[in-house]
Amino acid sequence: MDQTPIEPSPGKNRRSALLLGGAALAGLALTRSAFAQSTVSDSDILNFALNLEFLEGQFYTLATTGMTLDQAGISTKSGSGTAGGTVSVKTSPMVPFTTPLLQQFAAEVAMDEQNHVKFLQSALGSSAVAQPNIDLMASFNTLAQAAGLGSAFDPFASETNFLLGAFIFEDVGVTAYQGAATLLSSKTYLDKAIGIHNVEAYHAASIRTRIFQAGTAAQSASQAIAAARASLDGTGNDDIGVSVGSGGAATIVDNDANAMTYARTTAQVLKIVYGGGSSGGVFFPNGLNGTIK
Numbered sequence: 370m371d372q373t374p375i376e377p378s379p380g381k382n383r384r385s386a387l388l389l390g391g392a393a394l395a396g397l398a399l400t401r402s403a404f405a406q407s408t409v410s411d412s413d414i415l416n417f418a419l420n421l422e423f424l425e426g427q428f429y430t431l432a433t434t435g436m437t438l439d440q441a442g443i444s445t446k447s448g449s450g451t452a453g454g455t456v457s458v459k460t461s462p463m464v465p466f467t468t469p470l471l472q473q474f475a476a477e478v479a480m481d482e483q484n485h486v487k488f489l490q491s492a493l494g495s496s497a498v499a500q501p502n503i504d505l506m507a508s509f510n511t512l513a514q515a516a517g518l519g520s521a522f523d524p525f526a527s528e529t530n531f532l533l534g535a536f537i538f539e540d541v542g543v544t545a546y547q548g549a550a551t552l553l554s555s556k557t558y559l560d561k562a563i564g565i566h567n568v569e570a571y572h573a574a575s576i577r578t579r580i581f582q583a584g585t586a587a588q589s590a591s592q593a594i595a596a597a598r599a600s601l602d603g604t605g606n607d608d609i610g611v612s613v614g615s616g617g618a619a620t621i622v623d624n625d626a627n628a629m630t631y632a633r634t635t636a637q638v639l640k641i642v643y644g645g646g647s648s649g650g651v652f653f654p655n656g657l658n659g660t661i662k
Contacts, residue, residue: 409661411558414549416498416659417635418562419489421545423500424642424652425538426486427456429479431505432524432531433472435463438500443483445500447658448493453500454655457507462525471528471579478535478572485565492561498658508651509534511644516597518590529587532580536591539573540608540623541598541633541641548632570630577621580611588612595623601645602637635661 423438423445430441437456438445445453466472490497505524513522524534546566553559580587592610599608608631609623624630633641639662644651648662656662 409552411553411555412493412496413660414552414562415489415493415558416496417549417657417661418546418565419486419493419498420501420653420657420659421542421638421642422482422485422489423453424503425542426479426482427458427500427503428505428524428534428538429475429482431456431458431462432464432534433476433479435461438483438486441483443486444490447499448490448495448497451499454502454658456503456505457654458505459523459525462505464525464528464531466528468528474575475531475535481568481572485568488561488565492558501653501658502655504652504654508644511651512537512594512597515601515644516590516593518593529583532576532583533587533590533594535572535576536580536611537594537598539569539576540595541638542569543573543623544607544631544633545635545638547630548634548638573623574621577611577623581619581621598641601641602633603640604637607631607633 426438426443430436430438430443434441437458439453447453464472464475466475509522509524510520514520522530522533524530543566546562546569550559550562550566553562577591580591588611592612595608595610599605602608607625609620612620614620622628639657642652643649643656649656
């Protein structure tokens with residue numbers, strides 16, 4: 370795999386990135402039927418979240434330690450003991466960090482995501498699903514091509530690439546928890562979901578700030594990624610990349626015209642993590658485990 374950090378043209382503005390992302394995605398199958406079940410249980414929602422936390426936990430643990438969750442002592446089994454799925458990743462995925470503060474931040478995020486996995490497993494007990502198969506190789510190449518950033522992207526190759534890989538996950542996680550919160554009936558679970566949502570928002574803001582500080586090339590790449598996500602979920606307008614706005618203000622905070630967090634339905638989140646597939650693809654090649662998939 371080409372491990373050269375992506376360096377998009379610094380001259381691209383947000384409008385050109387949106388157009389590029391939309392054009393690149395035009396050939397993908399974007400149709401997916403809405404989640405058909407009229408009612409879902411709290412366990413269904415928590416297991417949906419657990420699938421996403423497995424993805425984030427694997428990415429950050431591999432990036433900071435070179436180990437999978439299982440190798441780091443975090444179980445990926447179901448509550449009933451079914452073994453977790455495989456993780457496809459490059460050999461020696463630990464990011465070659467050169468900035469100690471960024472490495473320390475990445476280690477903190479890895480620990481947070483591991484704790485999210487463990488908390489959800491504990492809350493679900495025997496109902497917790499096993500980790501599905503996860504792809505952290507071809508998935509990034511597919512999304513990079515869809516966003517118009519080239520045919521290959523290695524999020525483990527450099528600090529900037531790591532930030533862009535993390536950018537893909539964290540913003541989606543924030544919108545997923547925002548959208549799923551209204552489906553929970555238990556106030557206890559709602560309180561915990563909001564707590565996780567807030568931590569994911571801290572992560573996203575920190576990552577977006579570092580992308581902003583990294584300069585125009587990283588900002589342009591984030592705009593293309595945001596455009597691709599918005600195209601995949603079918604809205605085309607619920608995602609903002611990092612840039613300097615027309616009035617000179619930064620767009621570090623990904624929010625709507627009312628300065629509120631965007632929310633995504635479970636079906637919209639699946640469209641992104643499946644890359645437009647109907648039953649799996651990209652990060653989850655065989656789909657999620659559980660009822661919502």
